[in-house]
Amino acid sequence: MDQWFLVMLSNLLHLHNSLDPTTDTLSTTATSSANSTTTLLHSSSIAPLLLFTMASVLSYVASTRTPSSPSNNNRRKKRRRNPNASDYSVAAFRALSTEHIWSLEAPLRDAQWRSLYGLSYPVFTTVVNKLKPHIAISNLSLPSDYAVAMVLSRLAHGLSAKTIASRYSLEPYLVSKITNMVTRLLATKLYPEFIKIPVGRRRLIETTQAFEELTSLPNMCGAIDSSPVKLRSGPSSNPATYHSRYGYPSVLLQVVSDHKKIFWDVCVKAPGGTDDATHFRDSLLYQRLTSGDVAWEKVINVRGHHVRPYVVGDWCYPLLPFLLTPYSPSGMGTPAQNLFDGMLMKGRSVVVDAIALLKGRWKILQELNVGLHHVPQTIVACCVLHNLCQIAREPEPEPWKEPDESGAQPRMLDSEKSFYFFAESLRQVLTEDLHQKLSSR
Incomplete structure (x- = not known):
């Protein structure tokens, strides 16, 4: 029986004695509990009977009360902690x-x-x-x-x-x-419906014209970049491979964006310690572009050279006919080369803005808190939702500020030598055309 009940019963008995002094239930004489009960019931006052009844009821209530368990207390705490x-x-x-x-x-x-x-x-x-x-x-x-x-x-x-x-x-x-x-x-x-390579002529023309208005470079159809997506907790096995250049565990996200900051390719296949060029070479996009699987319908002529649609990236990517990169990361080229680099990086800025907007809109990408096996699908799902919002022209939230990038220029693979020499001549043609075009204005 609880201590609070014993105190209450004692107080009731004291109250009885004060109301009916003819019976002394607190007498020090050695009487049995049965005699004490009989004395109470045969008292000349109604107070003893009333008090005895109340005490019996309280005793029954106290004996049938369920003791509070730790689990019950935890549930009460949870309810108090989450009132809404x-x-x-x-x-x-x-x-x-x-x-x-x-x-x-x-x-x-x-x-x-x-x-x-x-x-x-x-x-x-x-x-x-x-x-x-x-x-x-x-x-x-x-x-x-x-x-x-x-x-x-x-x-x-x-x-x-x-x-x-x-x-x-x-x-x-x-x-x-x-x-x-x-x-x-x-x-x-939803990925195939909302993330698609712009192979159709109408979409290609719209995209390349928009990039040309921005950069004065013809037939640019997208910009590529990679960004580490921070993990709340890294893997227990091979943790070093997941550490990005910024020092935290991550996986690498690669996207290609058009002028509207809409992604037309997304790849999440590498831990954060992988360099951008390696990730790109392991992607399905690289395989499709090198094999000629992507049939670009729009081809233009620049100074006698056939120029197919291409994307632009920074110096961390390999120079290829379908991926043009700057001459120098430090602006040490000729005036014409520096002009080309400036316009190329201006076009590349759309994908930087798109990634910042992606992480600003879906804040889970600022520090992913899902299981490692579900990380790629979570990132790709956010990219699909990002495209939905961009297509619907949703208001753009405050973008997530990415740290400044740094990285080494990738080495050329033997399998890419023919691609590289063709891309080098293509870049030179576009550089001369751009320099002449802007100099005559």
Whole structure:
């Protein structure tokens, strides 16, 4: 019996003695408990009987009370720690998405949706409608739109599975499972639709004309760059291979962007310690370009040379006919070469801005907190969502500031020698044409 109950019973008995002095339940004489009870019941006052009844009831309550277990205490602490969990329930989400949302003006509605899920309501519904048939096959116990909203909230704010689980009143393992499912669907089912090499003539003309307006270089169709994506915790085996040049564990993301900061190729195949050239040579894009699998439809003539569409990169990439790089990273070339380098790097700036925007929009990429096996699909999923937002002309958030780059110029492989000599003459032709074009203005 609890100590608080014994004190209460003692106080009740003292109260009885003061009300009915004819019976002394606290008498020091040696009487049995049965006699004491009989004395109480046969007292001339009603107070002893009333007090005895109250004491019996309190004794029964105290004896049937379930002792508080540590697990119960933990549950109470969790409830106190997460007082607004109901705000993220299915009912609350359903009210927001089906009832309240239509009473708001579109700008206010979409601003509220972006603050929660990183994109506007129309783009959100597009994602849900495209993923819903695939999610339905998995027999998920949660509604499809609710599951997608939960994952987008995690990607947009960089939250861990544990934090999301507490907020949505779910188990962390279930949050991880749903995150893996949704990001895998984005990276596989939606990738072919929203990340495509611009081989069609119409898109090529639009892209190359936009780059030419920016750089005065003809037939440029994209810019390539790599960026380390920081991991919250590196792998236990071969950790040194994952350390980027900036000193933290990471994997390497390679993207090619057009003038609208839309990615038309994404590759995540290497740990962060890999150099850009090696990662590029291991990519599917390199294999397709070197084998002639990509059929560029737009070919122009510059000073008697056939110039096919090409991408531009910095000096960390190999010089190839389809990938032009600067002459010098330090501006030590001729005036014509320095002019070419400046315009080339101006074109390359679009991919730098695109990566900064990607990491600013999907903050989970600032420090990935998913399992290593799910890292590539999570990064690719964010790239797909980035393209969706760019195509829909979503407002651009504050970009993530990348550290200044540094890296050595790659060595030329024997298999690339013929490519290199052709690319060198092509670069020289474009340099002379650019110098003459801008000098005559």
